[in-house]
Amino acid sequence: MxxxxxxxxxxxxxxxxxxxxxxxxxxxxxxxxxxxxxxxxxxxxxxxxxxxxxxxxxxxxxxxxxxxxxxxxxxxxxxxxxxxxxxxxxxxxxxxxxxxxxxxxxxxxxxxxxxxxxxxxxxxxxxxxxxxxxxxxxxxxxxxxxxxxxxxxxxxxxxxxxxxxxxxxxxxxxxxxxxxxxxxxxxxxxxxxxxxxxxxxxxxxxxxxxxxxxxxxxxxxxxxxxxxxxxxxxxxxxxxxxxxxxxxxxxxxxxxxxxxxxxxxxxxxxxxxxxxxxxxxxxxxxxxxxxxxxxxxxxxxxxxxxxxxxxxxCEAKPESSERIVVISFDDTRKEAIVIAKKLRENVSTYLDVMGRKFKDQISYANTIGASHVVIAGKNELDAGKVSLKDMKTGKQELVTVEEVIKKVKAVFP
RNA sequence: GCCUGGGUGGGGUAGCUGGUCAUCCUAUGGGACUGUGGAUCCUACGACCCGGGUUCGAAUCCCGGCCCGGGCCCCA
CATH class of the missing domain: 3.30.930.10 (Bira Bifunctional Protein; Domain 2)
Incomplete structure (x- = not known):
């Protein structure tokens, strides 16, 4: 027992x-x-x-x-x-x-x-x-x-x-x-x-x-x-x-x-x-x-x-807040840590620690109700940027990490 | 301390007039799909609250305990 x-x-x-x-x-x-x-x-x-x-x-x-x-x-x-x-x-x-x-x-x-x-x-x-x-x-x-x-x-x-x-x-x-x-x-x-x-x-x-x-x-x-x-x-x-x-x-x-x-x-x-x-x-x-x-x-x-x-x-009113998931690939895991660290100074950020593949990471982000996903792949990093995906609308754009914070904060002040 | 209902995988359930490998859903891990989410499929994991008793045989019946819900007493 x-x-x-x-x-x-x-x-x-x-x-x-x-x-x-x-x-x-x-x-x-x-x-x-x-x-x-x-x-x-x-x-x-x-x-x-x-x-x-x-x-x-x-x-x-x-x-x-x-x-x-x-x-x-x-x-x-x-x-x-x-x-x-x-x-x-x-x-x-x-x-x-x-x-x-x-x-x-x-x-x-x-x-x-x-x-x-x-x-x-x-x-x-x-x-x-x-x-x-x-x-x-x-x-x-x-x-x-x-x-x-x-x-x-x-x-x-x-x-x-x-x-x-x-x-x-x-x-x-x-x-x-x-x-x-x-x-x-x-x-x-x-x-x-x-x-x-x-x-x-x-x-x-x-x-x-x-x-x-x-x-x-x-x-x-x-x-x-x-x-x-x-x-x-x-x-x-x-x-x-x-x-x-x-x-x-x-x-x-x-x-x-x-x-x-x-x-x-x-x-x-x-x-x-x-x-x-x-x-x-x-x-x-x-x-x-x-x-x-x-x-x-x-x-x-x-x-x-x-x-x-x-x-x-009393009525539960869960204050909605941001929840970012940084998604990376086998060749960008370390870069993702650096990005997550930067994001965490301002917003609630999740980072994969299961060695999951891209699709499973984004699926997990969906499961935990992430508001945004930040994709840190080779393509983005080469341009000095990341992809910010809004999980509600599904829209995605190429931005810098600073812009991620700004945009997320605009939604969840 | 008393009365009352109930405990089956993590969650939700079937079985409970005793007898096949204990059912189904969901969740979770892994995989199928080699950078785009709620789908599908495969696979793994995983339960009869505990202890006695009755019986050839108990998740199922009986007793005790533990825990949960509701009520009484109390409520600083």
């Missing part, structure tokens, strides 16, 4: 890589234009980084191992924790806000299915040092813009955990988590049953259900009536007005809980069609993790785009 790739991993062939790179570059360009700087963190970290953030329970879904120095190491399952670790470790004294983006692979030991792999790629953004609605709004707008740049239009839901949490004052912390989980799942029946079991105050129950059901124009006003005129409501209101300025379409959704305790205020998710059960392509929010990793308490906001998921649904 031949060796196969490990479960949940993938090989990417040239055609697909071209597509992935093209989208990746669009995301990268967008982030750069918004003033974010690219960073890179290690592929593996001490496992504590992730257990601190998410609890011991996540070890079951982490690729971890002991290294030769007996350290417990984890392949990163996500990138927010490493970025915050990096911040705490070496950037706490730098000018705020810090604006970063990253694109890297992550690893999770989970059951693979559509849009879900054991090695997957995340494109993320973090802004560190601001807790203001302005940064929340910018981050959301950037997320939307990035997806647009990839040709995608998602369904944006925005919520605020501070508002929903304000209802939980009298609830045990361990029960709060469970409630948030049920809210996030939109499992109303389960939520009702659970609230019954823990004998939650009936006033709070009613408010909770009304809150998570709020949608549309008046959602914020109604939320204020439910929870009072508290800070998170005003912040949220401000955020929405800023999103309007950005021209971002959104849906207020207090049902977004994102399960995690360290999210503090704004949370958002973006969904796209065509992905089956894994329809969330982007998720994020405002959080506080720096203190957890031993730094000063610092507000941050960020999100991650599931790169593999957007690749599933």
């Amino acid at each position: 031949e060796i196969q790739k490990p479960r949940g991993t993938r090989d990417f062939l040239p055609e697909e890589m071209a597509k992935r790179r093209s989208i990746e570059n669009k995301l990268r360009e967008t982030a750069t234009r918004w003033g974010y700087g690219e960073i890179k963190t290690p592929t593996f970290e001490h496992i504590e980084l992730f257990t601190l953030k998410s609890g011991e329970g996540i070890i079951g879904e982490i690729y971890n191992f002991k290294d030769k120095g007996d350290r417990e190491i984890a392949l990163r399952p996500e990138l927010t924790a490493p970025v915050v670790r990096m911040y705490v470790e070496e950037l706490q004294r730098s000018a705020k806000p810090l604006k970063f983006f990253y694109f890297d692979n992550c690893f999770r030991y989970e059951r693979p299915q559509k849009g879900r792999f054991r090695e997957f790629f995340q494109f993320g953004v973090e802004i560190i040092g601001s807790a203001r609605p302005e940064s929340d709004a910018e981050v959301i707008a950037l997320a939307v813009e990035m997806l647009n740049s990839a040709g995608l239009k998602g369904d944006l839901h925005v919520g605020n955990l501070g508002i929903i949490r304000s209802l939980f004052k009298d609830i045990l912390p361990e029960h709060q988590g469970k409630i948030m989980r049920l809210v996030d799942k939109k499992d109303d029946k389960g939520l009702e049953e659970f609230l019954e079991t823990i004998n939650a105050p009936s006033g709070m129950r009613g408010k909770l259900f009304r809150l998570i059901g709020l949608r549309g124009e008046n959602a914020v006003h109604e939320a204020r009536e439910l929870v009072g005129d508290i800070e998170p409501v005003s912040q949220f209101e401000e955020l929405l007005s800023l999103l309007d300025v950005y021209g971002v379409e959104y849906q207020v959704d207090f049902g977004i809980a994102r399960g995690l305790d360290y999210y503090t205020g704004m949370v958002f998710e973006i969904y796209c069609e065509g992905l089956g059960a894994q329809n969330q392509v982007c998720g994020g929010g405002a959080y506080r993790l720096a203190a957890l990793f031993g730094g000063e308490d610092t507000p941050s906001t960020g999100y991650a785009i599931g790169f593999d998921r957007i690749m599933e649904i």
Whole structure:
């Protein structure tokens, strides 16, 4: 039996890589234009980084191992924790806000299915040092813009955990988590049953259900009536007005809980069609993790785009480009190398390395979809030129190597 | 971890109510055609996911594993 790739991993062939790179570059360009700087963190970290953030329970879904120095190491399952670790470790004294983006692979030991792999790629953004609605709004707008740049239009839901949490004052912390989980799942029946079991105050129950059901124009006003005129409501209101300025379409959704305790205020998710059960392509929010990793308490906001998921649904537009094949004969092979070398300074050039005969070389050029063929034969070389053949039109002309470059570049600038 | 469908040359397939050299297409290497491409022909290469079991005999039936797809749990 031949060796196969490990479960949940993938090989990417040239055609697909071209597509992935093209989208990746669009995301990268967008982030750069918004003033974010690219960073890179290690592929593996001490496992504590992730257990601190998410609890011991996540070890079951982490690729971890002991290294030769007996350290417990984890392949990163996500990138927010490493970025915050990096911040705490070496950037706490730098000018705020810090604006970063990253694109890297992550690893999770989970059951693979559509849009879900054991090695997957995340494109993320973090802004560190601001807790203001302005940064929340910018981050959301950037997320939307990035997806647009990839040709995608998602369904944006925005919520605020501070508002929903304000209802939980009298609830045990361990029960709060469970409630948030049920809210996030939109499992109303389960939520009702659970609230019954823990004998939650009936006033709070009613408010909770009304809150998570709020949608549309008046959602914020109604939320204020439910929870009072508290800070998170005003912040949220401000955020929405800023999103309007950005021209971002959104849906207020207090049902977004994102399960995690360290999210503090704004949370958002973006969904796209065509992905089956894994329809969330982007998720994020405002959080506080720096203190957890031993730094000063610092507000941050960020999100991650599931790169593999957007690749599933975004239209492939393979940018056509030139592809030149230099064809030679047994008596001009070496000259062809010199010509190819010259061409390669400017255009993508292929040269036969199979010792093929003329006809087979041109046939191969056709097979790989060459745009042009440069024929370097004795006749041409004697005249100090080559024949340039356009594979589309079939037309052929006698030109110099410099003219080849010029003519090809005219077609593929 | 659970439920469900599926694994036959590189890709796509037939066979799968057990029994001839496992079918066909395509791709790939070489050749026919001695400097002009998608054609044709010849030739080479190449598969029953792995391991057990039932049987005189298994690609075919049974069990386990691995892998792929879909769903659940989870989703940092």
